[in-house]
């Protein structure tokens with residue numbers, strides 16, 4: 001049975017595509033965005049997260065595993081030694097320990113997603129997200145097919161940085177692609193995500209040619225990717241596409257600090273304010289002036 | 301319509317009209333004179349039937365008490381009662397104690413877990429009759445009878461007509477002259493008549509809990525006014541604002557709120573009313589919307605938008621499910637179809653049923669404690685559960701005994717001819733509402749705190765029978781200790797993910813079993829008014845009652861609030877609202893003809909924008925389409941988030957939208973939480 005590692009199943013997801021949805025977040029990503037909102041989803045392997053604000057330093061976890069130590073009222077954790085077996089998560093009375101990257105089979109995932117099927121009725125459905133779900137294209141294909149057989153709308157939330165073959169596999173079973181667009185300039189893209197955008201832009205063109213419904217998602221962060229130049233370049237690139245139903249502008253928030261800390265990754269979140277609704281409105285105007293239609297401000 | 305100043309300008313004044321009321325001194329008697337008249341009457345008629353003496357007093361006040369009838373107010377008519385009606389109500393209770401030996405008119409037994417009372421707060425007149433017959437019609441009808449009841453009705457309605465004429469003079473308002481003289485013809489007259497009767501009934505000691513189906517009751521008046529050029533759509537909205545504010549003014553939004561019902565047939569007035577409600581942004585009146593699958597999408601969006609934008613005093617009820625439940629419990633299909641909620645969520649056949657829906661309560665977790673405290677041993681969980689259900693049966697019998705006496709006492713406590721005179725059945729039977737005059741004389745039994753009961757039952761299974769972490773006697777001690785010294789065990793229970801409200805097969809089956817059991821138990825259980833008990837499934841007064849309830853096996857500490865309505869215990873619906881709704885939908889709501897309700901809490905970001913309105917509509921429609929009944933919403937605000945910062949353990953299910961994703965509020969660090977709080981404050 002095909003399986004994949006996942007980090008979470010989000011029910012009543014109302015911002016991952018139309019209507020009420022359930023979103024499955026798979027683990028592993030091919031980009032390393034500095035503003036990553038889900039740092040726990042980037043590495044393919046399982047990781048233990050410690051939600052420090054919840055930890056009371058009671059020491060229960062230290063009793064079951066030497067990786068945890070409470071020294072002078074501080075919770076010290078030896079991540080190098082941790083095998084991410086998840087045992088300690090059972091012992092924590094305050095729910096401060098969480099294992100990201102448990103495996104799930106297609107059947108298990110399908111069963112979970114179907115639990116909320118009655119809510120998908122009015123235009124909702126399921127969304128596969130991540131990380132980058134298409135790194136698990138086999139799993140996604142099987143799962144989306146099952147959903148399609150059940151008459152459920154399936155969306156894929158992708159950063160686009162995967163071989164085209166991955167898209168090809170899921171294409172017949174996907175109703176909507178939520179496609180991240182970080183910035184048009186390749187160099188800048190490399191700086192912001194650790195990777196150029198050639199493949200991403202190429203895939204987007206190919207996807208557009210398949211006539212699949214695409215919604216572009218642009219997360220805008222001040223001083224990073226929302227200068228007028230950035231927006232104009234993006235607008236010019238996106239204007240000619242035929243099957244983009246909407247370009248949704250999302251506002252960057254530096255709210256993931258605690259998550260970086262929880263999984264022990266170096267915190268790369270840029271220290272810039274979150275754009276407000278008017279700022280996004282102005283960005284939307286610039287995009288429209290380049291001939292892009294249907295720009296949606298997610299803050300309105 | 302007479303010309304009034306703009307509603308917006310008058311609103312502050314109207315809202316404070318009771319505080320600043322200046323009563324007229326002309327055309328009325330002083331307190332002393334009124335008291336004297338009342339004393340003389342009692343002396344001269346020592347053996348008068350209760351209903352006649354009550355009618356005399358009401359009439360005396362309507363005819364001669366000082367009134368306020370400010371000319372700026374299209375719905376004037378406050379009157380001064382000098383506490384006379386209240387005093388006489390006390391006398392009524394005294395009389396009841398003499399006439400019905402052993403009666404306790406308002407009792408509670410928190411050891412066994414139930415209460416009972418003479419419920420004077422769940423009635424409504426037959427609005428349709430009132431508006432069609434008008435006061436003269438009602439008077440004519442009463443004059444045909446010869447019974448003391450008919451006489452009482454005649455006395456109060458003639459006095460009410462006189463009261464209208466008094467206002468007409470002081471207020472220089474022909475509307476009041478008109479409604480004294482004939483059935484209402486215009487929207488203003490119809491509103492004025494409904495308001496006058498409502499107020500008079502309330503002053504006579506019964507709480508009118510619904511103003512009926514707003515859109516269908518008033519549509520003909522509205523259409524006629526439009527056709528005749530008496531009103532425009534805008535001036536009708538203005539009139540409605542005045543009308544609704546009259547209700548607000550009475551309690552300033554500090555009581556139950558006056559219910560106006562919308563649907564299930566949606567017409568122009570439904571839209572007008574809902575728009576007006578949005579514009580007013582008030583806590584009182586409150587609305588209930590009877591939802592059927594064919595509800596037009598634009599109307600669904602209109603009222604969902606109210607809810608989304610903080611006008612959350614709206615409950616949606618599933619029309620088809622309620623009707624089916626009423627039919628199952630002996631109402632004819634034609635009668636069931638006309639129901640209105642005669643309380644927060646409690647359906648009753650309009651103009652034919654008095655539900656007394658708040659008469660009795662069974663506090664479901666308490667019998668569980670009784671079983672644990674009994675010292676009896678139960679070999680298996682099944683045995684234990686049976687013991688629990690049997691204990692519920694036991695208290696239901698006691699409850700029936702106590703309540704039956706209350707049912708018999710009502711007619712001595714407070715006959716209500718002002719109300720009964722609108723009921724066809726009362727006029728035919730020559731009996732007051734309080735004396736089983738309605739066609740359907742129901743006694744409500746509110747089965748409360750389901751989640752606490754279910755989670756506790758499940759905890760007993762977990763602790764005593766499955767994991768064997770403690771024995772029943774040990775559990776008894778633990779609860780006596782209020783879990784002190786047993787923190788680890790408590791954590792184990794709290795962390796045990798089997799809780800009501802998470803779409804968990806095993807736990808939900810327990811809930812379904814308890815619900816079916818109590819519903820069966822009460823099915824056709826006779827009350828003291830020739831009707832029967834009707835169960836409902838919701839829980840209120842969660843803080844007040846919580847203070848009276850000891851520690852529970854669920855891990856709840858003594859004194860903590862109880863679970864609300866059909867909700868999970870606070871913080872225990874860890875799978876979010878879809879998990880909660882999936883659990884709740886397993887209960888057959890038709891088993892609860894006296895109502896059910898689920899409360900959903902949402903973060904404003906989940907319902908932002910036009911998409912957010914659609915999300916709300918989807919939630920409501922999904923719930924309704926799958927057999928749910930009452931559902932209402934809370935959109936969290938900053939104050940709640942602030943509390944969540946201090947008590948994160950209570951808000952584990954609160955999710956927030958960060959950007960293109962959601963996180964649990966409690967997983968954010970405090971700086972991030974602060975950001976959200978500021979955002980929430982900005983929305984407010």
Ligand code: SF4
Pocket residue numbers: 029030031032033035036037038039041042130131132159
């Ligand atoms: S694509 Fe998404 S998951 Fe991957 S690194 Fe960027 S923000 Fe994180």
Ligand code: SF4
Pocket residue numbers: 048064065066067068081082083084085086087088089
């Ligand atoms: S996940 Fe396993 S190896 Fe890692 S700290 Fe916990 S118990 Fe130890």
Ligand code: SF4
Pocket residue numbers: 050054055056057058059060061062068070075091092093094095096097
């Ligand atoms: S068990 Fe949990 S609360 Fe206790 S020290 Fe470990 S992580 Fe912290």
